[in-house]
Amino acid sequence: xxxxxxxxxxxxxxxxxxxxxxxxxxxxxxxxxxxxxxxxxxxxxxxxxxxxxxxxxxxxxxxxxxxxxxxxxxxxxxxxxxxxxxxxxxxxxxxxxxxxxxxxxxxxxxxxxxxxxxxxxxxxxxxxxxxxxxxxxxxxxxxxxxxxxxxxxxxxxxxxxxxxxxxxxxxxxxxxxxxxxxxxxxxxxxxxxxxxxxxxxxxxxxxxxxxxxxxxxxxxxxxxxxxxxxxxxxxxxxxxxxxxxxxxxxxxxxxxxxxxxxxxxxxxxxxxxxxxxxxxxxxxxxxxxxxxxxxxxxxxxxxxxxxxxxxxxxxxxxxxxxxxxxxxxxxxxxxxxxxxxxxxxxxxxxxxxxxxxxxxxxxxxxxxxxxxxxxxxxxxxxxx
Amino acid sequence: xxxxxxxxxxxxxxxxxxxxxxxxxxxxxxxxxxxxxxxxxxxxxxxxxxxxxxxxxxxxxxxxxxxxxxxxxxxxxxxxxxxxxxxxxxxxxxxxxxxxxxxxxxxxxxxxxxxxxxxxxxxxxxxxxxxxxxxxxxxxxxxxxxxxxxxxxxxxxxxxxxxxxxxxxxxxxxxxxxxxxxxxxxxxxxxxxxxxxxxxxxxxxxxxxxxxxxxxxxxxxxxxxxxxxxxxxxxxxxxxxxxxxxxxxxxxxxxxxxxxxxxxxxxxxxxxxxxxxxxxxxxxxxxxxxxxxxxxxxxxxxxxxxxxxxxxxxxxxxxxxxxxxxxxxxxxxxxxxxxxxxxxxxxxxxxxxxxxxxxxxxxxxxxxxxxxxxxxxxxxxxxx
Numbered sequence: 198x199x200x201x202x203x204x205x206x207x208x209x210x211x212x213x214x215x216x217x218x219x220x221x222x223x224x225x226x227x228x229x230x231x232x233x234x235x236x237x238x239x240x241x242x243x244x245x246x247x248x249x250x251x252x253x254x255x256x257x258x259x260x261x262x263x264x265x266x267x268x269x270x271x272x273x274x275x276x277x278x279x280x281x282x283x284x285x286x287x288x289x290x291x292x293x294x295x296x297x298x299x300x301x302x303x304x305x306x307x308x309x310x311x312x313x314x315x316x317x318x319x320x321x322x323x324x325x326x327x328x329x330x331x332x333x334x335x336x337x338x339x340x341x342x343x344x345x346x347x348x349x350x351x352x353x354x355x356x357x358x359x360x361x362x363x364x365x366x367x368x369x370x371x372x373x374x375x376x377x378x379x380x381x382x383x384x385x386x387x388x389x390x391x392x393x394x395x396x397x398x399x400x401x402x403x404x405x406x407x408x409x410x411x412x413x414x415x416x417x418x419x420x421x422x423x424x425x426x427x428x429x430x431x432x433x434x435x436x437x438x439x440x441x442x443x444x445x446x447x448x449x450x451x452x453x454x455x456x457x458x459x460x461x462x463x464x465x466x467x468x469x470x471x472x473x474x475x476x477x478x479x480x481x482x483x484x485x486x487x488x489x490x491x492x493x494x495x496x497x498x499x500x501x502x503x504x505x506x507x508x509x510x511x512x513x514x515x516x517x518x519x520x521x522x523x524x525x526x527x528x529x530x531x532x533x534x535x536x537x538x539x540x541x542x543x544x545x546x547x548x549x550x551x552x553x554x555x556x557x558x559x560x561x562x563x564x565x566x567x568x569x570x571x572x573x574x575x576x577x578x579x580x581x
Numbered sequence: 582x583x584x585x586x587x588x589x590x591x592x593x594x595x596x597x598x599x600x601x602x603x604x605x606x607x608x609x610x611x612x613x614x615x616x617x618x619x620x621x622x623x624x625x626x627x628x629x630x631x632x633x634x635x636x637x638x639x640x641x642x643x644x645x646x647x648x649x650x651x652x653x654x655x656x657x658x659x660x661x662x663x664x665x666x667x668x669x670x671x672x673x674x675x676x677x678x679x680x681x682x683x684x685x686x687x688x689x690x691x692x693x694x695x696x697x698x699x700x701x702x703x704x705x706x707x708x709x710x711x712x713x714x715x716x717x718x719x720x721x722x723x724x725x726x727x728x729x730x731x732x733x734x735x736x737x738x739x740x741x742x743x744x745x746x747x748x749x750x751x752x753x754x755x756x757x758x759x760x761x762x763x764x765x766x767x768x769x770x771x772x773x774x775x776x777x778x779x780x781x782x783x784x785x786x787x788x789x790x791x792x793x794x795x796x797x798x799x800x801x802x803x804x805x806x807x808x809x810x811x812x813x814x815x816x817x818x819x820x821x822x823x824x825x826x827x828x829x830x831x832x833x834x835x836x837x838x839x840x841x842x843x844x845x846x847x848x849x850x851x852x853x854x855x856x857x858x859x860x861x862x863x864x865x866x867x868x869x870x871x872x873x874x875x876x877x878x879x880x881x882x883x884x885x886x887x888x889x890x891x892x893x894x895x896x897x898x899x900x901x902x903x904x905x906x907x908x909x910x911x912x913x914x915x916x917x918x919x920x921x922x923x924x925x926x927x928x929x930x931x932x933x934x935x936x937x938x939x940x941x942x943x944x945x946x947x948x949x950x951x952x953x954x955x956x957x958x959x960x961x962x963x964x965x
Contacts, residue, residue: 259853259953262828264808268853270949318948333835337828338852394939402936413940420808420945424648444646444721451717468722469643469652522943541942552786553937555778556797558925559906561804561945564702565654569643 201369201496205377206232210301212240214313219377221308221370233304244323255322256343258416259332267417269343271318288407290354302351309370310351311378311412319345319413321387327416344387346414350374356407359516360395361506363408368499375523376487376495378412383486383528388414390422390527393487398518400550401543418527422534425524429533441535444468445479454569456576457504461497464505466573471563473545474512474519474572478505478538485526486536504581509540511579513547585753585880587692589761590616594685596624598697603761605692605754617688628707639706640727642800643716651801653727655702672791674738686735693754694735695762695796703729703797705771711800728771730798734758740791743900744779745890747792752883759907760871760879762796767870767912772798774806774911777871782902784934785927802911806918809908813917825919828852829863838953840960841888845881848889850957855947857929858896858903858956862889862922869910870920888965893924895963897931 204226206218216236224230258269287301302310321327321344332338352371353363363371375393382391395410396403418426432440445463448454454466456476467477478501480494490498509517519542526534543551545566556562588610590602600620608614642653671685686694705711705728716722736755737747747755759777766775779794780787802810816824829847832838838850840860851861862885864878874882893901903926910918929935929950940946 261851261853261855262824262831263812263851264805265812266808266853266855266947268855268947268949270853270952332852333831333837335831335835337824337831338835392940392944394943396939401942402934402938411939413944413946415944415946419940421648422944424650424804424945428647428649440646440721447646447717447719447721451719451722453717467645467647468716469645469650469654471645471650471652520939520942522939539943550786554786555780555795555904555906556776556803558785558904559778559923560776560797560799560806561808562797562799563650563652565652568654 201366201373201492202226203370203373204228206234208232208234209236210240210303210312211236211238212243212315214243214315216302216310216312217374217378218304218307219309219311219370219374221366225308232307236303238303255325256318256320257340258343260339260341262337262339264420266420267341267343269318269345271316271343286356286405286407288349288351288405288409289356301349306354307351308354308367309374311348311374314347314349314411317345317347319343319347319415321346321385327387341416343416345416346382346385346388346412348378348382348412348414350378350393350410350412352408352410358408359506359510360397360408360410361503361510363503365499365503368503369495372487372490372495372498372502375412376490379486379525380488382412382414385414387416389529390415390418391486391525392419392522393525394520394522396520398516400518401520403518418530422524422527425534426530433533439483439532439535441479441537442483445481454573456508456573457501457580459497459501461494462501464501466569466576468569470567470569470572471565472541472543473551473565473567474509474517474540474542475569476505476509476538476540476576478502478540480536483532483535485528485532485534487523487525489536505540508576508580509542511581512542512575513544515547517542517544518550585750585757585876586610587754587757588612590618592616592618593620594624594687594696595620595622596627596699598627598699600686600694600696601758601762602688602691603693603695603754603758605750609692616691620687622687639709640702640704641724642727644723644725646721646723648804650804651725651727653702653729655700655727670740670789670791672733672735672789672793673740685733690738691735692738692751693758695732695758698731698733698795701731703727703731703799705730705769711771725800727800729800730766730769730772730796732762732766732796732798734762734777734794734796736792736794742792743890743894744781744792744794745887745894747887749883749887752887753879756871756874756879756882756886759796760874763870763909764872766796766798769798771800773913774799774802775870775909776803776906777909778904778906780904782900784902785904787902802914806908806911809918810914817917823867823916823919825863825921826867829865838957840892840957841885841964843881843885845878846885848885850953850960852953854949854951854953854956856925856927857935857949857951858893858901858924858926859953860889860893860922860924860960862886862924864920867916867919869912869916869918871907871909873920889924892960892964893926895965896926896959897928899931901926901928902934 429440456464521540813824840848905924
């Protein structure tokens with residue numbers, strides 16, 4: 198196992214947002230060069246007007262009385278004052294000599310960088326109390342500040358590459374950044390669950406091709422995670438064991454849906470895959486979250502993750518549109534739910550997409566047009 | 582109130598599927614002419630080979646051990662032997678003199694017709710026991726026949742019209758058909774929940790433009806409905822009242838999100854709308870299901886429903902892609918959950934669609950880019 202050297206440098210953008218460099222290349226990694234930390238853009242402090250009433254612009258969320266779900270309503274995002282021209286790339290390093298007005302990252306290069314989203318749907322505004330208010334005086338109409346956090350993770354300074362091609366060392370740095378930000382966001386008093394994910398592909402509405410992901414710190418436990426609480430609790434009560442441990446063991450015992458294994462990780466198509474392509478990546482040792490992974494588990498994950506993405510692009514012999522997200526147990530649930538990644542794609546053939554139809558959109562009831570075993574067989578075929 | 586006269590005529594297609602005419606026009610409605618009931622296509626009986634092993638082709642569903650959800654896996658649908666040519670319309674009435682081989686409906690015209698889907702994701706196959714089996718001998722891997730029912734509802738014989746333009750009398754017949762099929766499907770021993778819905782728009786993958794809807798009889802309670810059980814139960818325990826009653830009362834008291842009212846129906850944007858356009862249509866009197874609606878409630882619904890669809894198409898001054906579905910309480914839950922319709926659209930501007938991104942796809946956590954009040958204000962503007 199090789200040692201991975203990286204260095205973290207934090208700063209704030211002109212409007213007060215946090216930006217953090219995660220460097221793994223010289224001369225930055227060893228401190229031989231310093232990061233440009235000042236953002237010369239004339240952006241007003243985003244909270245300057247809080248006392249004057251800008252708090253009213255803080256994102257809010259409402260509880261759906263029918264289901265209990267919290268729905269952030271980011272109406273302020275529709276009033277974006279900053280719309281980069283179509284050919285601008287706000288995630289690119291600033292060009293040497295440029296006035297930095299066209300980019301979010303005030304340096305001429307970077308390795309991996311994380312910063313707060315300029316138009317977040319979840320945002321804690323200082324001084325805005327995290328309290329439920331009743332809209333129109335109705336007990337059923339609960340509203341609260343959507344006091345979470347939305348961050349952007351740039352995977353590479355190269356706008357034309359793809360995460361699968363960033364190389365093992367850079368991937369390792371990205372894993373460190375995910376883990377570090379998970380620790381930071383879980384420490385925020387209003388965050389209940391941290392989700393690190395990547396969205397890729399024009400087919401799912403991604404218009405910015407620069408390789409990047411996002412991190413959401415939700416001020417609630419998400420509906421998908423809440424669905425997982427009941428079965429995990431029942432399984433523990435009945436068997437005393439962890440459900441995710443037993444699912445991994447059952448998949449390994451069956452073998453039918455296992456795509457690949459590494460020393461510390463297992464990749465399989467879940468028994469009841471909902472999407473035309475769906476992969477679950479699970480560590481052999483149960484942990485709640487990314488920060489709990491050991492050095493050895495992280496070192497092993499980096500190349501395995503890249504192989505997974507490369508194979509996914511061979512599935513239909515063309516870049517796969519996908520959502521890949523890390524499910525981490527919400528801290529308040531202790532060790533009930535374990536860390537795993539889910540990669541989903543709506544592509545169901547080289548030419549066709551799965552659209553969410555009435556059953557999926559209206560009833561949340563998924564119908565698969567394929568089987569888990571077919572997906573697994575194809576993934577094994579293209580694994581390299 | 583006018584009396585609505587309609588007549589129901591049932592038959593079976595060559596392969597054994599049920600087909601039911603709901604006629605409201607002369608000479609069919611009064612029995613002055615008979616429906617063509619024989620399907621001359623040389624389709625083999627779909628269950629002919631059951632004893633020889635075709636039961637193995639019956640759709641199955643698997644329980645996701647992480648969430649408890651049942652996922653039908655309709656792999657056999659990928660092996661469709663029947664693929665109509667691109668310009669064929671299997672929902673059109675057969676052409677006079679045609680050999681009927683290009684259509685599903687063996688008559689030269691019809692008013693409203695319902696038939697079993699030829700490639701259903703849910704299907705009860707006679708003789709296949711409705712039992713859970715364990716895949717690979719693993720307790721966590723439960724599989725069962727997906728023993729439900731999928732039906733198609735043709736709203737009009739005219740392939741070029743739209744549901745909003747079928748006229749009040751025809752709409753009333755469609756309501757009668759929905760109610761009648763709900764009664765029939767709820768009576769099937771393997772069906773737990775009936776969902777009547779319409780999917781419209783190329784933007785959501787609908788390629789068949791003939792105005793039609795679908796009815797699913799699920800052999801389980803859907804995830805969306807299961808989400809509604811907890812809040813409805815808690816509300817009843819705490820107040821003794823129905824949650825849907827109190828939501829309707831609260832929306833009427835507030836008024837902010839109410840779009841329109843009729844004698845028996847209220848149309849509002851829900852307090853916590855998840856979609857860029859979302860409408861809930863609720864009867865003033867609480868009922869569990871469509872068959873429980875009185876004549877007066879049905880007569881009032883027909884024109885109100887058409888006005889809703891017409892206004893929806895004016896929202897962005899172009900046909901709105903939408904899913905509109907009737908939430909009916911599963912019979913096993915008694916009167917816990919009440920009847921209401923939800924209309925959802927992914928269109929968020931005349932040019933843009935809302936794509937499900939990482940938060941929605943990965944975590945089931947919706948983020949709205951607008952507010953319920955903005956949607957309601959626009960709907961009131963275009964209401965006529």
